[in-house]
Amino acid sequence: MEKDGKISSGEESLRIITEMIDKTKVNIVQSSFHLLFWGWLIFACSVSEILIYRFTHFASPWYVWFFVIPGVFISVIYGFQKGRKASVHTYAEMLYAYTWIGFLFATIVLFIIHSHNIESIGKYILMLAGIPTFIGGFVLRFRPLIYGGISFWMFALIAHFGTPVVAALSIPAAMLTGYLIPGYMLKWKNRDDRI
Amino acid sequence: MTEYKELDPLLHSQLRLAVISILISVEQAEFTYIKEKTGATAGNLSVQITRLKESGYIEVTKRFRDNYPQTMCNITPLGRERFAEYVEALRGYLDPGKQK
Numbered sequence: 001m002e003k004d005g006k007i008s009s010g011e012e013s014l015r016i017i018t019e020m021i022d023k024t025k026v027n028i029v030q031s032s033f034h035l036l037f038w039g040w041l042i043f044a045c046s047v048s049e050i051l052i053y054r055f056t057h058f059a060s061p062w063y064v065w066f067f068v069i070p071g072v073f074i075s076v077i078y079g080f081q082k083g084r085k086a087s088v089h090t091y092a093e094m095l096y097a098y099t100w101i102g103f104l105f106a107t108i109v110l111f112i113i114h115s116h117n118i119e120s121i122g123k124y125i126l127m128l129a130g131i132p133t134f135i136g137g138f139v140l141r142f143r144p145l146i147y148g149g150i151s152f153w154m155f156a157l158i159a160h161f162g163t164p165v166v167a168a169l170s171i172p173a174a175m176l177t178g179y180l181i182p183g184y185m186l187k188w189k190n191r192d193d194r195i
Numbered sequence: 196m197t198e199y200k201e202l203d204p205l206l207h208s209q210l211r212l213a214v215i216s217i218l219i220s221v222e223q224a225e226f227t228y229i230k231e232k233t234g235a236t237a238g239n240l241s242v243q244i245t246r247l248k249e250s251g252y253i254e255v256t257k258r259f260r261d262n263y264p265q266t267m268c269n270i271t272p273l274g275r276e277r278f279a280e281y282v283e284a285l286r287g288y289l290d291p292g293k294q295k
Contacts, residue, residue, distance in 0.1 A: 006208060007209055010285050010289045012209075013202075013212060014285065016213050017216045020216035020220075088223070088228045089221060090220065090222065
């Protein structure tokens with residue numbers, strides 16, 4: 001299709017505008033990567049912490065959470081590289097990315113404020129993680145992610161009111177409902193990674 | 196008698212309207228992305244982008260990515276304003292009863 005002529009009618013103008021806007025839909029290539037990467041990383045850390053606590057005499061099982069630090073670098077480098085290679089940046093993508101960056105900074109602040117009682121930080125992280133997940137669901141127009149965000153808040157409550165075992169299990173459970181299930185659904189929804 | 200607002204001649208062209216419609220919905224887009232979405236030839240698109248740039252409707256930034264030149268385009272506040280006016284005028288043509 002080659003366009004260079006004058007527009008013959010108002011309907012044609014409207015058709016061009018809607019057709020072009022429709023073609024610039026949210027690119028979700030990166031979204032499923034980050035959801036699956038973080039879903040598996042946090043799932044592995046939380047399950048490892050439970051197993052170390054249950055089956056060993058190691059005094060500080062929460063040390064496994066130090067694996068999150070290289071995870072942040074991997075995620076940031078991947079996002080930066082993909083962003084640099086992208087031929088288009090939509091407002092929705094930028095909102096999505098900056099909501100997650102905001103979550104990252106809020107989490108760092110939370111770790112500093114709560115450093116005296118790091119063992120009980122999980123429920124607060126879940127509470128914070130619900131926000132970008134919930135907003136991300138709306139930005140990507142992807143309902144499972146909205147439900148995933150809500151599930152984070154539910155598991156934060158369960159972690160707060162439940163027994164220590166229930167609290168520990170609430171984190172891997174939240175990873176399943178909040179990141180992994182929506183992440184795989186997002187990946188499989190469209191193989192060409194667009195919605 | 197219904198008075199119609201004049202449609203901006205710069206936007207009232209198939210390719211230029213298509214370019215502005217893409218740029219209104221994204222923060223920044225590469226030349227090749229716009230070319231792919233509009234289906235235009237590189238030469239024609241380049242001419243129309245230059246016209247939009249010279250009129251201040253869009254900004255064009257050239258940079259290098261992995262040793263290859265990359266042309267990025269984004270809409271300016273003026274372009275956004277003109278597009279809004281164009282859509283408003285268009286609404287008057289399509290639905291004369293609602294013309295202000």
